[in-house]
Amino acid sequence: MSPADFRSLFPILREKVYLNSCSQGALAEPVEASLREFMAGWHEQGNPWELWCERMEELRGEFAALIGADTDEVAVTFSASTALNAVASALDPRRRSRVVTSDFDFPTVGHVWLAQAGRGLETEFARAEGDLLPLSAFEAVIDSATALVSTTHVCYRNGWKNDVTRLAEMAHAHGAPLLIDAFQSMGTEPFNVRELGVDMLVTGALKYLLGTPGVAFLYARRDLAADLLPSDSGWFAQRNPFAYDVHRLDYADGARRFQSGSPPVPAVYAALAALRLLRKVGLEAIHGHVERLADMLVEQAGQRGWELMTPVEPERRGPLVMLRCRDVETLLSALSERGILCSTRDGALRTSFHYYNSADDVFSLIEALNDNGGLMKLGSFHGREPAIHWRQG
Numbered sequence: 340m341s342p343a344d345f346r347s348l349f350p351i352l353r354e355k356v357y358l359n360s361c362s363q364g365a366l367a368e369p370v371e372a373s374l375r376e377f378m379a380g381w382h383e384q385g386n387p388w389e390l391w392c393e394r395m396e397e398l399r400g401e402f403a404a405l406i407g408a409d410t411d412e413v414a415v416t417f418s419a420s421t422a423l424n425a426v427a428s429a430l431d432p433r434r435r436s437r438v439v440t441s442d443f444d445f446p447t448v449g450h451v452w453l454a455q456a457g458r459g460l461e462t463e464f465a466r467a468e469g470d471l472l473p474l475s476a477f478e479a480v481i482d483s484a485t486a487l488v489s490t491t492h493v494c495y496r497n498g499w500k501n502d503v504t505r506l507a508e509m510a511h512a513h514g515a516p517l518l519i520d521a522f523q524s525m526g527t528e529p530f531n532v533r534e535l536g537v538d539m540l541v542t543g544a545l546k547y548l549l550g551t552p553g554v555a556f557l558y559a560r561r562d563l564a565a566d567l568l569p570s571d572s573g574w575f576a577q578r579n580p581f582a583y584d585v586h587r588l589d590y591a592d593g594a595r596r597f598q599s600g601s602p603p604v605p606a607v608y609a610a611l612a613a614l615r616l617l618r619k620v621g622l623e624a625i626h627g628h629v630e631r632l633a634d635m636l637v638e639q640a641g642q643r644g645w646e647l648m649t650p651v652e653p654e655r656r657g658p659l660v661m662l663r664c665r666d667v668e669t670l671l672s673a674l675s676e677r678g679i680l681c682s683t684r685d686g687a688l689r690t691s692f693h694y695y696n697s698a699d700d701v702f703s704l705i706e707a708l709n710d711n712g713g714l715m716k717l718g719s720f721h722g723r724e725p726a727i728h729w730r731q732g
């Protein structure tokens with residue numbers, strides 16, 4: 340499916356330049372149709388729970404295929420936070436007493452790990468140097484007491500992308516598993532958990548996976564899951580939820596043991612349609628397209644001397660590009676008046692790209708930023724100028 344055909348499925352793009360997938364993916368017609376199908380089934384059949392559970396299994400299979408995992412290695416959860424809490428509840432601080440995360444992680448990740456202090460699990464942060472998070476920052480805090488390295492793939496507040504392969508090597512050298520939060524990248528580039536050496540992964544469906552809030556995923560390597568018994572549990576974490584045995588805890592094999600209660604069925608319907616739509620395009624094609632658009636903005640910003648918060652090197656960034664500004668709120672309203680929807684973090688302009696965005700979207704943004712040039716900060720990314728030649732194709 341070409342980017343233009345894909346784009347035509349998103350009604351909002353007829354009216355707006357949508358550069359806010361890092362916050363919420365745009366609504367596709369097939370996703371809306373799937374939500375209607377959920378409602379129709381509810382109207383017509385009242386309580387089609389068997390069907391709804393089948394849909395959840397289909398979704399589990401779709402997500403497993405997306406990341407190169409087996410179906411039983413995926414838990415369908417409500418949010419990244421609930422997935423992380425289930426994992427946290429299974430870690431035994433007597434075995435290893437520290438979890439490593441970083442300054443670039445989404446706050447919820449810090450909150451989940453800091454909340455474990457009462458159970459004896461400490462949190463160490465890999466410390467950033469400005470908008471950089473070098474591997475040496477992780478090296479400084481990972482050791483033989485590390486129970487888990489839990490960090491982000493792409494940073495939500497500056498677009499920095501961690502080197503997952505190197506992080507996996509580093510964690511494994513100390514006998515610790517690596518958990519990646521791929522919320523800000525999943526859906527925009529191939530991510531094969533086995534090839535990357537990732538042991539666990541969390542992500543939600545609402546951003547680049549083009550679903551709704553309410554459903555998220557946890558991947559846990561089969562042998563790792565077998566070794567973990569979450570105390571944060573519930574009937575959908577059991578081998579057979581429909582055994583209805585209140586007296587017996589019988590954890591499911593694999594990642595299902597990290598689930599808890601009734602699945603978020605409407606969100607499951609939406610995510611299933613969204614993942615099927617993404618499969619029609621393929622992550623490889625999406626990656627090429629998204630990277631070209633991000634390159635365009637980075638290069639254009641460099642030419643105009645606008646200060647980038649996101650690395651200029653393509654391998655250190657994902658779909659998110661951020662520019663420092665003098666007055667971001669005024670800039671956001673000026674953009675919004677022209678139908679350009681972006682967001683902000685840390686006083687900077689936050690833009691992000693998906694397969695439905697076009698080169699024209701980037702040109703519209705550049706034009707609008709040019710017209711509001713006084714609101715932009717001048718500088719470069721840590722003294723580095725972008726040396727990018729727009730990729731062909």
Ligand SMILES: Cc1ncc(COP(=O)(O)O)c(C=O)c1O
Binds near residue numbers: 420421
């Ligand atoms: C990197 C990252 N992790 C996690 C989350 C949210 O997690 P949850 O599903 O628990 O709300 C976000 C949301 O913006 C995010 O950007």
